[in-house]
Amino acid sequence: MDEVITDSALAAVPVVDDTVFVEVLDKHATLIERHRFAQLPLSLGTSYRSDHIIEAETDSAAQVTVLRGDDGALWVTAPESAPEFWAPGGKTRRWRVDASRSLIVAGQRIRIRTRDYAPVASGSRAARPNSLRGLGVRAWLWAVPLALATYALETWLSDTDGERTSMYVTGSITVIVILALWSGAWALVSRLTGRASHFLSHVAAAALAIAAVFVLDYFLDTLAFSFNLPIIQRYDWSLVSIAVAMLVWCHSFLIARTQARTAALAAVLIGGALFAFQGLTFYNQRGDLASTLTLSVLRPPALRVASGTDVEGFFKEAGALKDRAEKSRPEKPDGLDFGGLGED
């Protein structure tokens, strides 16, 4: 087997007619390894006779041969005894190499390219380096402390009985445990869909999401108070669902490198399920005054921008409540009996 080379090294490779690059891909066509071979014919398989030993999960000793045909193009030929072979086009045992398409040899997805198709100029997703994955390795070092700091700040703001260290310690441990479990689950997904778990990248993403939700929630509450926008507080519970959906997409698409559609579906499903759960909970609590109160958040007077109305103005606007309350009178009082709305 020849040496494994990197993208940067490719630029320095001199042009040789018979140079062939065999790219090992994961099942989503994400590039895992690239090998250069200088001579043809080339044999690929799982046995020691192969030029490139493919570490397939199945133990197929069969080899395929890559050679240049009379037409000058590269051809892949597989013997009838190679059961784990598949090439675009179906039940073929001889396939003309298409650098843009992958084939399966000995159960492993690969792609064959010549110097002409060297991936230097390639813009495909699989060929792009995973910048977030690289960033994640370092990012967790500051993202996790940031999440813990925002949690501590939130705790401090609501701790009016005097600081209790135990509350901060147990809370921080809880945050770390949740981070670990969540990231661990996503690392497992990464391992199943690709070839690496990227645990630290997942940790970094989740920690950043925790910090972002804390900060954004406080910011929105302040905004609602400052500008007298109760509607923000009425619906800001959905922020968590949106944040979780975005986080899931980030875990799935950017780190686990799943297909865009799969990532979007996961985000919509998980975020949507949370949204639906929260929505139903609020619907069920619609009689609860607490669910209608936005007084649950106040801020110091210096942060108030909106001017107040006078008593007269308040009761003038509150006059509309009579009609609204009377219109809701025929609603069914309990459960989710949407069909009963409008009946007495």
Added chain:
Amino acid sequence: MKLNPSRPERVFSRLLSHSIRCIAALALIAIQALPAISAAAETAPLPAPSPTGQRLFDSARDKLVQVRILTRAGSSQSTVGSGFLIAPDGTALTNYHVISLLVLEPQRYRAEYVRVDGRRGEVSLLGFDVIHDLAVVKLDQISDAPHFRLRPENAPLQQGEKIFSLGNPLDLGFAISEGTYNGLVERRLYDTIHFTGALNPGMSGGPALDESGRVIGVNVAGTGGELANLLVPLRYVSALIAAPRVKSLDKAVIAAQLTQHQDEMVKALLAKPFPTQALGPTTVAVGNDKLLRCWGQSNAKPDKPYRTESISCNLQSSLYIDQSFTTGWVSWNHTYRNADKLGALRFSGWHARSLAAASVLGAGNQKPTRYLSRPHCHEDFVTRPANAVAGATTLRVNLCVRAHREFVGLFDMTLNAATVDRSTEGVTSNMDVRGVSFENGNRLVRAFMEGTSWTK
């Protein structure tokens, strides 16, 4: 027996002087005395029954009934109370709360009476008064029956006068309870007799008699205190008996009575400008002290970075509609908070959380029921300009309104307000008003809100 206060001291000194000598003797005496005590307990005569009580109970036997509310489907007993005959044709009185299911769900419940001798029959409704918790019923299969006489209204009772309450407590059997008349209960919207004597569940609707056996009131409720119980005065009974009979005794009749009640309640509460009271550096509305009972609380602990003072007031009566629903009352509370050590950010969060918690736990927070719609709320900053008495005050105010489903035109209102113009001190106020017209509710809430202002 009234205890002589000096007696325990004499016994104690005598015991001391003879203590050593008596140790052995006491043990012997105790052993010897045991059979004597138990023998004495067996043979000691019971306290002689009150001759008046005996006489009244004997003469009341044929005039008392137990009223039972039964399910139409299985004839299972759902509610039991008492009642008494006031006319030879079987007309009887009881409480509204005893027969409320007949009014609210006549298709599912029926009523029967049981007399002291075990005879029973059907009960039909002639009229009721939700406000004073009274009902007039007709007992079938009764004619030319002995009945109670009512004490004339121009013969008022004197405080301390002996009165007797009859009924069937806890479904155990008919009983008479002796007590005293202690005038009218203070701080009530409607007159209610303060009866000092035993009154147990099941006696509701039974008569309260003077020593000559005339009805002076109707048993209605316990107060939770020992032997402090309530009776409906006779004048409301007379009014109900005299009232014209209506054909259809349904929820519309209840709605009309509730509307009448809320008019009287709001009129009484707003008869004078809302009285205010100092609470820290603020004044807050406390209302008419002849109608409401208020309680205060102060919380300032050295280990806490804050201090609080609060006042809670509520109307001392409410109207019973059914087991899960009472209406026609108001309550409110104010809490002043000061927390210099917390700083502005933490104080504002704590200020709001405390108010939200009070709202959730407060009486105004109910799930939508068959009686109430869900709440609809309006929230805004409200600024009251400074005047000669009070400084300018800005509040965050949230007003929530629920409509009564069954009683059209009535609403429950909940007001939550918090001052937002000082960094580390503020007042939160919460008011719950039940069963009022929208206009009356607004008047009450507004008067309440206008009572809050800074004075320093």
